[in-house]
Amino acid sequence: MDESEEEKHCYLRMEEDPDFQIRFSSLCFITDHVGFHGTIKSSPNDFVVIEIDEQGQLVNQAIDEPIYKSSKVLPEPNNIAKKTKTGFQNLSFKEGSKEKVSTLVWYSDDDQNCQSGSEKEDTISDGISKDEEEKVYSLGSLLNENTNELLNQFACDIKEKWNSKSELSGPSPEFSVGRILDKKQRAVLHSAIRQKFPFLITVGKNTEIVVKPNLEYKELCHLVSEEEAFDFFKYLDAKKENSKFTFKPDGSKDHRKAVHHFVNKKFGNLVETKSFSEANYSAGNPNTVITVRFREKAHNHRKRSVECQERKVIYTAFTLRKENVEMFEAVGFLAVKLGVIPSDFSYAGVKDKKAITYQAMVVRKVTPERLKNIEKEIEKKRMSVFNIRSVDDSLRLGQLKGNHFDIVIRNLKNQINDSVNLRERILEAIESVKNKGFVNYYGPQRFGMGKRVHTDQIGLALLKNEVVKAVKLFLTPEDLDDPVNRAKKYFLQTEDAKGTLSLMPEFKVRERALLESLHRFGITEEGCIQAWFSFPHSMRIFYIHAYSSKVWNEAASYRLATYGSRVVEGDLVCLDEDGDDEHLPNSKVHLVTEEEESANTYAIHQVILPVLGYNIQYPKNKVGLWYQEVLSRDGLQTCRFRVPTLKLNVPGCYRKILKQPHNISYQLREEQDTDVKAEGSHKCETTLSLLISFDLDASCYATICLREIMKHDF
Known part of the structure; x- marks a missing residue:
């Protein structure tokens, strides 16, 4: 087939949607058979997906291992999802001389046992050891008399201006304490100044210590009393582990909310806040207090790692069967019932909603017994769990060999104006794709096709840091x-x-x-x-991956429309035939030379295209230019594919243009379709259905394989 004929078979029907995105009707086909019409996913029973694990086993097959190994079972973690008690049951604290027992209301993210310390610490660069922290230093013993007097005068001037309600005009006033060469002495002095004057901050400039007004202190004084602000910033600077600070009782919910917002916005990476209803309050005056505590820090990671080794985290593996249930909805339901959070679940891949699917999952902090105890509740949601057993670790995305599909295509018909025998057309189509493969597009379910807002639109907004727009799109x-x-x-x-x-x-x-x-x-x-x-992180990054997937689909279609099945100079090819192309290192990616094009060194099934990210290379031909034009079109010319505010990094990967189904088997079946007419008469028609089974590699879509077979968009 020459290039012009190849282009004709790409069916480039460029239909412009309101959001200017190219839909599946515009994407190329690689085969040249005619195809046929039919209906897929008439019901979930017509579309069965079974995950194939890394050992090549179907995950719905029975496992001979016991449900759990008694030698490995550890004490049940106390993490039942009761929002008013989790982690702080019967918590007591002191305010003045009165001890109060409080009921917890969550105002922070869920704690995770033995998690790696990833939060940034809001600390002075010159840290103080624990022993030094416990000592009490007076500024008089650290500074000479003249400097100490000048510092006191600077502090008084700042307080007087604030108390007089006059604004500090011009740049923020500064006072230099001088240069302190010894690092340990600088650290002690930083803390001593902040403890004595919490309304001031200290900044290190090489070996010099500079003192400035603490504008956050002044801002907090608009919300709480100066006494509370004073004590809060002293608490904040002391950074004593396991210590807590409590604001005065507050009966105004709106005011408490404002305080929560202030503390979380300014110091959310350092502390967390929670609201407690006082146990001893007079009738009709249900005051509530806000308590602040330090988050666990990265410097505690070594200690927590030891604790993790002493008390090993529990992991329970199971197979999840679901019917017509979205996967993230299923995970959310299981999380609520088990008293964990969605990110405690790990899985190898995301499965269809309108289908019966079987997939491997692992949940942490839950014993096999507890999972078995909720089996009946799970079944009410058109789900079931089995093959429940203890394992040593969680799953990761992509940790599977592929998926097996059992599909029924109903109401088979010829394409318009095609008079050839339908059975012959079906046989021809299946054999064509079996031998030549299909274009490896991401399937429509990745984008929420048919909806007003697609997942890739949300992903594009996130990449552009338009977080408010992304929320409204969602x-x-x-x-x-x-x-x-x-x-x-x-x-x-x-x-x-x-x-x-x-x-x-x-x-x-x-x-x-x-x-x-x-x-x-x-x-x-x-x-x-x-x-x-x-x-969870996997959900946040899912939307960005959806955008990258949409661009890849367009790129693959453009590549085939431009060059057909020829491998040309500037194409990227995969040098590792046995490797996973989506986790292919750049060292295994080769740029086709002019000589290699002339010698037909490579075949089309070796050609790969980049999935957008910060660690990929682009083709050096028209396709590479096309990528740059698309990034410019979408306002991503300078995008580094990192979204620090959401802790998302997208390195990118590579994906083969073509894939082939494996282990294809099929059967044609005649069915009686009864049509009830208005006057009550019955008319029976014989329709043809196709039962087809095949295996696909990980990250391939059955709907795309069927699209190539049928030459029909769904």
């Missing part, structure tokens, strides 16, 4: 009148997160998590950043 309703879409419509009209939360059904776990966070932090840029953190 909560954009469909043109349906049901509780979920009525709630979303209400949110876009009012931006009332609390009211929307009362309307959103319980089963919409992701939507509710986002709304709860928006209610807590507000619908500002900072609030929306916090809201995205209500999703």
Whole structure:
């Protein structure tokens, strides 16, 4: 087939959608058979997906291992999901001389046992050892008399200006304590100044210590008393492990919320806040206090690692069967029932919703017995769990060999104006794809096709740091009148997160998590950043991967339309035939030379294209230029594919243009379709259905394989 004929078979029907995205109808085919029409996914039973593990075994097969090994079973962690008690049951603290027992109301992220310390510490660069922290230093013993007097005068001047309500005009005033060569002495002096004058901050400039007004102290004084602000900043600077600070009782929910927002916004990487209802309050005066505590820090990682070794984390593996349930909804439901958070679940791949799917999963901090105890509740949600057993570690994305599919395609018909025998057409199509393969597009389910907002649009907004826009896109309703879409419509009209939360059904776990966070932090840029953190990392990065996948689909179609099946100069090819192309190192990626093109050194099945990220190379031909034009079109010319505010890094990868199905088997079956007419008569028609089974490599889509077989978009 020459290049011009190849282009004809690409079916480039460039239909422009309102969001200017190219839909599947515009994407190329690689084979030249005619195809046929039919209906897939008439019901979940018509589309069965079974994961194939790394050993090549179907995950729904029985496992001979015992449900759990008694020698490995550890004491059950106390993490039942009771929001008013988790982790702080019967917590007591002192305020003055009165001891109070409090009921906890969550106002921070869930704690995770033995997690690696990844939070940045808000510390003075010259740290103080624990022994030195416990000593009490007076500034008189650290500074000469003249410097000490000048520092006291500087502090008094700042306080007088603040107390007189006059603004500090011009640049912030500074006072230099001088140069201190000894690092340990500098650290002690930093702490001593801040402890005596919490309304001042100290900054290190090489060996010099400079003192400035603490504007955050002044801001806090607008919310709480100066006494409280004074004590809070002293507490903050002391950084004593396991210590807590408590603000005075406060009966105003709105005011408490403002204090929460201030502390979390300014010091959220250092401390967390929680609200406690006082146990001893007079009738009709239910005061609540806000308690602050330090987050676990990276410098405690070694200690926590030892603790983890002493008390090994529990991992329970199981096979999840679900029917017509979105995977993230399934994980959210299981998390609630087991008293863990969604990120405690790990899996090898995301599975379809409108299907019956079987996949391997691992949940941490849950014993096999506890999982078995909720089997009946799980079954009410069209799910089941089996092959439950203890394992030593979690799963990771991509940790599978592939998937097996059993599919029924109903109502088979010839293409329009095709008079050839339908059975012959079906046989021809299957054999064609079996031998030549299919274009390895990402499937429509990756983008939420058919919806007003697609996942790739949300991903593009996140890549551009448009977090508020991304939230609103996520909560954009469909043109349906049901509780979920009525709630979303209400949110876009009012931006009332609390009211929307009362309307959103319980089963919409992701939507509710986002709304709860928006209610807590507000619908500002900072609030929306916090809201995205209500999703596990795998969910946040899913949207960015969706955008990269959309661009890859377009790139593959453009590549085939431009060069056909020839391997040309500037193409990228995979040198590792047995490797996983999506985890291919750059050392195994080769740029085709002019001589190699002339010698036909490589075949089309070796050609790969980059999936966008910061660690990929582009083709050196028209396709490479096309990538740059698309990035420019989408406003990503300078994008580094890192979103620090959401802790997302996207290195990118490579993906083969073509893939082939394995172990294909099929059967044609005649079925009687009864048509009931208006007058009550019955007309029976014989229709043809195709039962087809095959295996696909990891990250390949059955709907795309069927699209190539049938030459029909779904």
